[in-house]
Amino acid sequence: MKMESLSKYFKVLIICLLAASTHAQLELGFYAKSCPKAEQIIQKFVHEHIRNVPSLAAALIRMHFHDCFVRGCDGSVLLNSTTNQAEKDAPPNLTVRGFDFIDRIKSLVEAECPGVVSCADIIALSARDSIVVTGGPSWKVPTGRRDGVISNLSESIQNIPAPFNNFTTLQTLFANQGLDLKDLVLLSGAHTIGISLCTSFSNRLYNFTGKGDEDPSLDSEYATNLKTFKCKNINDNTTIVEMDPGSRNTFDLSYYSHVVKRRGLFESDSALLTNSVTKSLVTQLLQGSLENFYAEFAKSIEKMGQIKVKTGSQGEIRKHCALVNS
Ligand code: HEM
Ligand SMILES: *[C@@H]1O[C@H](CO)[C@@H](O)[C@H](O)[C@H]1NC(C)=O
Ligand SMILES: *[C@@H]1O[C@H](CO)[C@@H](O)[C@H](O)[C@H]1NC(C)=O
Ligand SMILES: *[C@@H]1O[C@H](CO)[C@@H](O)[C@H](O)[C@H]1NC(C)=O
Ligand SMILES: *[C@@H]1O[C@H](CO)[C@@H](O)[C@H](O)[C@H]1NC(C)=O
Ligand SMILES: *[C@@H]1O[C@H](CO)[C@@H](O)[C@H](O)[C@H]1NC(C)=O
Ligand SMILES: *[C@@H]1O[C@H](CO)[C@@H](O)[C@H](O)[C@H]1NC(C)=O
Numbered sequence: 001m002k003m004e005s006l007s008k009y010f011k012v013l014i015i016c017l018l019a020a021s022t023h024a025q026l027e028l029g030f031y032a033k034s035c036p037k038a039e040q041i042i043q044k045f046v047h048e049h050i051r052n053v054p055s056l057a058a059a060l061i062r063m064h065f066h067d068c069f070v071r072g073c074d075g076s077v078l079l080n081s082t083t084n085q086a087e088k089d090a091p092p093n094l095t096v097r098g099f100d101f102i103d104r105i106k107s108l109v110e111a112e113c114p115g116v117v118s119c120a121d122i123i124a125l126s127a128r129d130s131i132v133v134t135g136g137p138s139w140k141v142p143t144g145r146r147d148g149v150i151s152n153l154s155e156s157i158q159n160i161p162a163p164f165n166n167f168t169t170l171q172t173l174f175a176n177q178g179l180d181l182k183d184l185v186l187l188s189g190a191h192t193i194g195i196s197l198c199t200s201f202s203n204r205l206y207n208f209t210g211k212g213d214e215d216p217s218l219d220s221e222y223a224t225n226l227k228t229f230k231c232k233n234i235n236d237n238t239t240i241v242e243m244d245p246g247s248r249n250t251f252d253l254s255y256y257s258h259v260v261k262r263r264g265l266f267e268s269d270s271a272l273l274t275n276s277v278t279k280s281l282v283t284q285l286l287q288g289s290l291e292n293f294y295a296e297f298a299k300s301i302e303k304m305g306q307i308k309v310k311t312g313s314q315g316e317i318r319k320h321c322a323l324v325n326s
Helices: 003-021 038-050 055-069 096-112 119-133 153-159 167-175 181-192 202-206 220-229 252-262 265-275 278-285 290-304
Strands: 195-197 240-242
Touching: 038 055, 038 096, 038 119, 055 096, 055 119, 055 181, 055 290, 096 119, 153 195, 167 181, 167 265, 181 252, 181 265, 181 278, 181 290, 195 252, 202 220, 252 278, 265 278
Parallel strands: none
Antiparallel strands: 195 240
């Protein structure tokens, strides 16, 4: 190729790349020029604090999931209710433990570069960083998300899967976000850490079909154990249960071991066994290594982190994560 045509070729290439970048695209190190210390500040704060409260890592990754499933990953999960009820008020909301944490990070980042770093990116970055601190998987977090201005309780109820959802409903809710069955299986694997209130599943123990019965898809020995030592009656709304008993702070494969032993806590966990595709994915994960799980989990959560993101001039950079700018 002649020099001339070569340079023409590169010009065309560059124009194509520029055109692509004006579309909704996140990029690694989006704040490298506008706020070079941002990611470091977030990581440092997370490292200093999660070590003492590893359970917060669970709250943060769950917050990231809830944020992305309602109006895309736009920080709407952080907004306070105003005249309408916000996503924050959707039950169950153990996630509440993470709100204050994000606010503290936001104020450090605002002190460094006011009005530059979005709350949506702070959620995505701190979720990843906190899982890394607990020894779990790492994944790429391209940035440049902008914050939304709307948070709506009923949209949250419509879009976020519920613990009582069956396979079909889960598949639909994930597909609505552009996520497939593999993503469903892998992202459900986040239940390897964290806790649940009894109320999220006590119908399975006490009144599954309204006849005072147990959910037959739950291991009966495990159900008895939960009723005896944890959720002592159907109205217990304060006791918390580890979703992955014995290793609630360790991001390992044992969630899937519980699921195949019919000890998944929620119907949504058990539902992974009711479809041949997801069942075989669970089996494959258990046959593979921890490194394999981490690598596959990373792919799915990177996908989740891109759901309907706002970029460029969409949305805003909130000053306070709980409030839209006035
Ligand atoms: C597949 C559909 C899912 C359903 C039905 C579901 C449901 C739930 C429920 C009901 C709880 C307990 C909340 C409470 O009792 O207050 C919970 C906790 C949790 N979920 Fe999920 N979840 C799903 C997927 C996910 C995904 C995709 C992630 C993250 C990638 C995730 C991460 C977590 C974590 C870490 C906790 C523990 C939170 C804590 O300890 O504070 N879940 N989930
Ligand atoms: C948001 O609501 C919480 C709890 O209701 C409250 O503590 C907090 O001060 C509110 N944040 C702002 C910025 O108004
Ligand atoms: C949590 O949800 C309950 C309803 O289940 C609601 O009354 C409460 O205000 C919510 N808490 C926060 C901090 O939003
Ligand atoms: C919230 O979302 C629901 C369902 O999409 C919609 O009907 C309702 O008007 C919305 N509420 C507000 C205040 O925007
Ligand atoms: C799953 O749940 C939905 C909504 O509750 C229901 O309409 C559907 O019939 C259920 N599907 C199966 C296979 O049970
Ligand atoms: C079980 O569910 C049925 C139907 O919803 C209800 O009538 C009954 O009171 C419930 N029993 C308990 C112990 O909550
Ligand atoms: C928990 O249950 C008690 C007694 O049944 C009730 O008074 C209280 O409002 C419930 N709390 C929540 C957060 O639902």
